[in-house]
Amino acid sequence: MAKTKKIKNIKRDKRLKKIKKERGWFTTLLYFALVAIAVFLLAVAVDIVVESFFITEIHQEDRDMKFCLSVYEDMGEEEGLKILKIKGREFYITDPSGKVIYENGRDTRSENEGMIYLYSYGYDDVDAYLDSEKNFFDFLPGSGVDVHWTELFWEVMEVNDGVVETTLEMDADEEQSLDRTIRMMQASEGRAAEIGAEDKIYMPFWIKLDMSDGSTFFGKAYVDFGVNELSTAIAVAISLGVVVILVVLMLIIGSIRRAIRHKRLKDFFFNDEVTGGKNWTYYLVKGEQVLKRPWNAAKKYAVVDLKFVGYGNYCLCHSVVEGNELLKKIMWGLKALVDKKEMAVHRDADKFAMLLKYDDENALEERLKNLTTKLAEVDREHAFNFQAGVCLVEPSLKNGRPKRRKFVNLEEIFNNAAMALGKFAGSTDSGVHFFDQQLKDEQKWIESVQANQQKAIDNEEFVVYYQPKYSPDTGELRGAEALIRWQSPEFGFVPPGRIIPIFEKNGFVLNIDHYMISHVARDQKRWLDAGYKCVPVSVNVSRAHFIESDLAEQIRDMVDAEGAPHEYIEIELTESAFFDDKNALLSTIERLKSYGFAVSMDDFGSGYSSLNSLKDLTLDVLKLDAEFFRGDNESERGQIVVSEAIKLAKNLNMRVVAEGIEIKDQVDFLATQGCDMIQGYYFAKPMPGEDYEKKMVMEKQDSPSSVSSGELTASPRGGEASDADLQGEGLGEN
Secondary structure, eight states, rough: HHHHHHHHHHHHHHHHHHHHHOOOOHHHHHHHHHHHHHHHHHHHHHHHHHHHHHHHHHHHHHHHHHHHHHHHHHHHHHHHHHHHHHHSSEEEEEOTSOOOOESSSSOOEEEEEEOOOOGGGGGOOEEEEEESSSSSSOOOOOOEEEEEEEOOOOOOOOEEEEEEESSSSOOHHHHHHHHHHHHHHHHHIIIIHHHOOEEEEEEEEEEEOOOOOOOOOEEEEEEEEEHHHHHHHHHHHHHHHHHHHHHOOOOOOOHHHHHHHHHHHHHTTTTTTTTTTTTHHHHHHHHHHHHGGOOOOOOOEEEEEEEEETTHHHHHHHHHHHHHHHHHHHHHHHHHHHHHTEEEEEEEEEEEEEEEEEEEEHHHHOOOOOOOHHTTSSTSSSEEEEEEEEEEEOEETTEEEEOOOOOOOOHHHHHHHHHHHHGTTOOOOEEEOOHHHHHHHHHHHHHHOOOOHHHHHTTTTTTEEEEEEEEETOOOEEEEEEEEEEEETTTEEGGGGTTTTHHHHTTTHHHHHHHHHHHHHHHHHHHHHHTOOOOEEEEOOOOOGGSSSTHHHHHHHHHHHTOOGGGGGGEEEGGGGGGGGGGHHHHHHHHHHTOOOEEEEEEETTOOOHHHHHHOOSSEEEEGGGGSGGGGGSSHHHHHHHHHHHHHHHTTEEEEEEEEEOOOOHHHHHHHOOOEEESSSTTTOEEEEEHHHHHHHHHHTTOOOHHHHHHTTTTTTTTTTTTHHHTTTTTOOO
């Protein structure tokens, strides 16, 4: 059961951890990132289309300019200049020193020189300048750009109705360039209506070319395109834009839908079905976020465990449905009493959890008292009480300044508040308890025990003590009970009262059961081999152990492993175990008895009504609780109860052990009633195994009176027994 609960807690912690890390805005940011990527891809696509067009135009202009220069160089300077004395392209030539030796048109070249890299496109790179009057990248559309072309190469070529004759030998590319030049000439001769009717966009730039004689040629080039080309580019851009817009809209719609769905899921997961408010999971997740926020580092918070006292009785008197309605009223009453930046949730059954801000501890206590008073008024027909356990979360300082709480485990802090609430144990009055230094010390002790418990098992630091059981008639040793003590190198001698409750809560008590059974069986085997007169020793087994279907087989195998006879081991279980799974308990007891083990019921009459259980369970031994023999139980009424309990056990063929016996009158009374064994300080206190061995040896030599008188001097009632012994008595049960 403990293992199953541990697994469930681990799974729950993993889910909580995942929820704590989850951020709704992360998905939104992711969607916006995808939108940005889509827009970027659109820009890249448009840029590629535009760039492809410009690259083609620039390369064409570069080829045309090189063709003109080749004409100039092939014809010689004198003839070349005659050919280039035109009003077509604007250009100028400088000598190696940079002096202008010839120019045609104005030099509008800017100082921004750069290389246009076309190599990756399969073309030659172009050394170019921006135009100072009309920036290459700041072009304006329109057909009014005044570009006048004149006859080109008038001494070389004749243009007759579109027929070109030339004395130059040209390859295919050069012929294409010449055709382009002819069209320019035709445009300048008034034939623009024939080939230049469409509107144009012109973007000028200058091309720099090195000449074979060391001179430099600078020619003004144009990138131009018409309405059809522009329309095509715009259509492509619009198409890509529409695609991107659709993608963006889909992403945005998906993001909104997912955000809404995420919120609905969180609301569902964080909703408390009973009250309609927030639940415990929400408290842990949201509360840690609040405490970790940088702007809350200097603020003081109070973690509150609030209990509605008497909820169970209210449900019994009315109904669970009415009880839930009452819890709902309390929940909404709490919400009205806390600020918007504070928290109040329904935790479990009659428990609520709050996270409150405070400035002064006394003012906080007064506020909580007023809060419980107002909550008691949710139903004027009944008187309700509320108890609050509080753990304060104060700012942490670094260099005198508040430090952000980066690491917060709200569940651990709340456990401290729950410990403070535990101080109300046994009380039904309203009140407030704070987690103080004493509780801090207790919590520190619990953590220390849990940190060292496995090491104590491995190093065999746990010591088995034995408390003998004697016959009230003869004083003969009839049995013993095995009790645990912790001889810790770090903490010294630790009685069971300080460790067993911790082990019962964290499940380690199952390991203690195994340890005790094995060690008792080992001692019994050793004493039998040494020739001692051994008697049965009872070993307490935790009620949590009885849910294991193979418990009887576990005990059998452990005892067999040590080689001890089964009849020398008695399995002792508390009366409270009879209120768990009764069928499983009956099955385990029957199998234990079939293997030869005796089974006893401890603490009979300690507060549970087990008479009905005695009807079904075939037990061997009944142990009367020590409370029967304390206080006014010495009265005639008390003696009647004890006498009848012994008769009942006898009629059911059970042996009777009375524990906690300290005075001779009790021994004499029990002897007259037929009690089989007495366990208590009258005869012997719990002792280490070595001292118990001596008791077995002394049985052959000493009388009961001498034994009892010797032990009476060490009785705690006489003031000479240690506190450890007092704490150990009756608390050795697992």
